[in-house]
Amino acid sequence: MTEQKPSGLKNPVAAVRGLGAATLGFEVIVLLLMIAPLKMLAGADSGTPIIAVLVLAVVAALLTGMMKRDWAWHAGSGVQVLLLAGGFLHWTLAAVGVIFGLAWVYALHVRRSILG
Numbered sequence: 001m002t003e004q005k006p007s008g009l010k011n012p013v014a015a016v017r018g019l020g021a022a023t024l025g026f027e028v029i030v031l032l033l034m035i036a037p038l039k040m041l042a043g044a045d046s047g048t049p050i051i052a053v054l055v056l057a058v059v060a061a062l063l064t065g066m067m068k069r070d071w072a073w074h075a076g077s078g079v080q081v082l083l084l085a086g087g088f089l090h091w092t093l094a095a096v097g098v099i100f101g102l103a104w105v106y107a108l109h110v111r112r113s114i115l116g
Helices: 012-033 035-045 047-064 070-088 091-115
Strands: none
Touching (some): 012 047, 012 070, 035 047, 035 091, 047 091
8 A cells, every 4th residue: 555645734634624615615605696697597497496506505505614524525415416416407507516516526536635
């Protein structure tokens, strides 16, 4: 087995936790900002997608403050999957889901490479 090099970070656990929280925090902002365009694009059928966006934004906001817990990383992955699945409600949810899904995969990769 290869020995893992030290990351050089003063507090790697806090740094990784901050990355996860920042990723979810940006996601909350983008989800809330997409409500108005979603209303315009979906028209009369925008009720269910907007409710889904609001629920996912609240869940992501709650998870942002819970990144100390190990299960919050798994729940964050679940948010990404649900957002991607929201593409069945409207394509814009899938588009945002792909973007933040990739950002989340990167955060998980950084977490694994720093914390092991």
